[in-house]
Amino acid sequence: MRIKTLTTLVLVLLATLLLSACGDQQTQDQPQVAANLGKGSPAPNFTLLDMQGNNVSLADLKGKVVILNFWATWCPPCREEMPSMEMLHRKFKDQGLVMLAVNVEKDGKSLVDAFLKRTPYSFPILLDVDAEVQNMYKVFRFPETYIIDRNGNIVEKVIGAIDWTSPKAVQLINFLLNG
Numbered sequence: 001m002r003i004k005t006l007t008t009l010v011l012v013l014l015a016t017l018l019l020s021a022c023g024d025q026q027t028q029d030q031p032q033v034a035a036n037l038g039k040g041s042p043a044p045n046f047t048l049l050d051m052q053g054n055n056v057s058l059a060d061l062k063g064k065v066v067i068l069n070f071w072a073t074w075c076p077p078c079r080e081e082m083p084s085m086e087m088l089h090r091k092f093k094d095q096g097l098v099m100l101a102v103n104v105e106k107d108g109k110s111l112v113d114a115f116l117k118r119t120p121y122s123f124p125i126l127l128d129v130d131a132e133v134q135n136m137y138k139v140f141r142f143p144e145t146y147i148i149d150r151n152g153n154i155v156e157k158v159i160g161a162i163d164w165t166s167p168k169a170v171q172l173i174n175f176l177l178n179g
Contacts, residue, residue, distance in 0.1 A: 037138060039155060043068070043148045046133045048102065048126040051112060056100070056126055058152070064096045065176045066148040070139045072105050073115045077161035078143040082121060084164040088173065089123040095177045096150070099123035104134045104142070149176055
């Protein structure tokens, strides 16, 4: 019995070592998963296409406050919070707020096109068809939102839909924009 337990332990240890060795061989093209996405940590950079086919990189938005919202057209709470996102976007866009709605669906382009025909929004919608950024930010529930300050650091993570025009949300955005 003791030899069987020892053999099992050695096999588990070897498998762990092999798996960790394989994990270190990432190429430049593979997305890097952030080890810590807590408050105060730098937001991982990414580049995604918007609905017009333009590249949008988080790094290019340094100096602005960014609301990074992950959503899907099939998600009722995602759709419910979008009107308040639009109002917040319109209120603060000229003061340095950037609202980015990252659609996580495989057929995002066609689904979002149809969605925007019914309910148009003016903030940028990005397409994460391969779930690279979704995985990088460890997003598994929708909607999920990161608020990023002017220095590119995560200030807040919100899981679930909220009213982006609530006094608490507006106060936070106002503070981040104006100090």
